[in-house]
Amino acid sequence: MKYALTRLLWLPIVLWAVATLTFGALRLVPGNASDVIFSLNLPQEQVERFKAQWNLDKPVSQQYVAFLSDMLHGDLGTSMTSAVPITRLMYERIPPTIELAVTAMVLSAFIGVLAGIVSAVTRNRALDFVVRSTSLLGMSVPWFWIAIVLIVVFAVQLRVLPVGGRIEGGMNYERITNFMVIDMLMTKNWAALSSHLRHLLLPSLAIGLTSAGFITRLTRAAMLEVMNRDYVRTARAKGLPERRVIFQHALRNGLLPVLTFLGLQFGTLLGGAVITEIVFSWPGLGRLLLDGILRRDYPVVQATVIVVASIYVMVNLTIDVLYHVIDPRLRGR
């Protein structure tokens, strides 16, 4: 409990640091995004008006104070190119990215744990070797490229899965939370749900395969570690079927390090989502970030980076605290 409280008290400080680093990176470095506007050879008067509108005529310290005050009021600023409040853009863009990252996490955990168990059980036999090489290959494949491989195989050659967007164009659905799976379950819109899931599969697989490689290796090592323990030997000695020994005795304890790793991996998956969204034209934060960079829309870049990092920080905090709750050995530390 004390641990959870200390971590919670640190949260605002970490978020402040994240926001400040992002703000600083985009302003203090020479040749930053906000200078570009002034190199466009616009009439002086127009430049002045623009500067005043975006507070750019004030010193950085004043801009920073205004920025922090806006952040505290939940105002992420306004897009320079579309004049849309960024908070509204976030409502549009956060759910698609979370969808991808969470699906990728589920897929990678499922594939990774299963492959890891198989690998540990068949230790040093042919199957183990195949699983180990595949997992190392999976760890080495860049997201954006495996995404294209998946497109070539499943969309171009086999023509079994769609590519591009979250759902088939022209399909009707009701927006409530903007998390499509949740919305469609709530409205019992099965046709749209199936279309959405089919669109979700390839991008999340592309993101998840790398993590699945890491999880396989970790699960294998963790399983081998516990399989040598006395209580596993006892379980075997008292005549339990091998399947029960593995799944009920070894796996339960072996999975703890895997769980922590999953939490840490969420940041990587978020990063993967940012990249993979570009390949699949998925309308999430990654697309928003890249468009922001290409259009020099620095309030959008700033807000997107802060939002993604904040999600990452909060997920890590939650996992950390949960881990302390689950594992009694860590309590009281």
Added chain:
Amino acid sequence: MTAQTDSTATSRLQRDVMRFTRRFRTATIGIIFVLLVITGAIFAPIVTPYNPTMPRIPERFERPSLRHMLGTDDLGRDIAARVLYGARTTLTAGFASVLLAVLLGGAVGILAGYLGGWVDNLLMRAMDIILSFPAILLSILIVASLGPGMVNLILAIAFSLVPSFARMVRSVVLGIVTQEHITAAQALGAGGAHIIRLHLIPNTLPVLLVQATATMAVAISTGAALNYLGLGVEPPMPDWGLMVSEGQKHVFSAAYIPLIPGVFITLTVLSVNFVGDALRDFLDPVLKR
């Protein structure tokens, strides 16, 4: 006499190499592949007769053949030539960013671990802040701010890698500063710089080497990803990540154009991972399984 010692030295080296290759077969394959790519990149003008940037429109979209071993792209440029020249940017970005991160992270780690107190606290909290960003996001933020280009690409990758080196070096340093030989050196009046140079740096080198190799794989991937997003080197400069993104529009008609450069990224990263694994097994027998 001299000749004799030379020959025993050679045979011992030979024996060591033999033992390493037998025990770490995959690592050996990895080393050979990376060396091949490096050689190909350095001697690209000799290895291939083709210009990697000049369009040759009559020869566009040629499938792999004897004349163009990996085919040609949408502008008729030889893909094999572009892969060879592209290896230069990909590998340079990988090596340079890791080197920079090792130097910076190593310095931070040694200072934090050796000086302790508020310096340690300040430096490590700074590292924590960097780590509260997903690594690729931080790199994107930095190139977005600095603008495209090779140097900025290297800086962006290196910056996100610094904390892992700093943390590791610090923990190694914390483990040895209390040992007797350091206390003895201090008692003899050795200064901080002397202790850092003669005792701390040599002791951190093995772990740094393992970590640097493992990180190299990450750095190459990150560089490729930034180039893929169009935030790294600028066309027509050939680069593997950039080649994938430029070729992507032909995924339905000529999929080999985006696929081939990705094969090289994957094989290079895989090779580096093989070497990193072997080094870790070699230097850390406890983890071996």
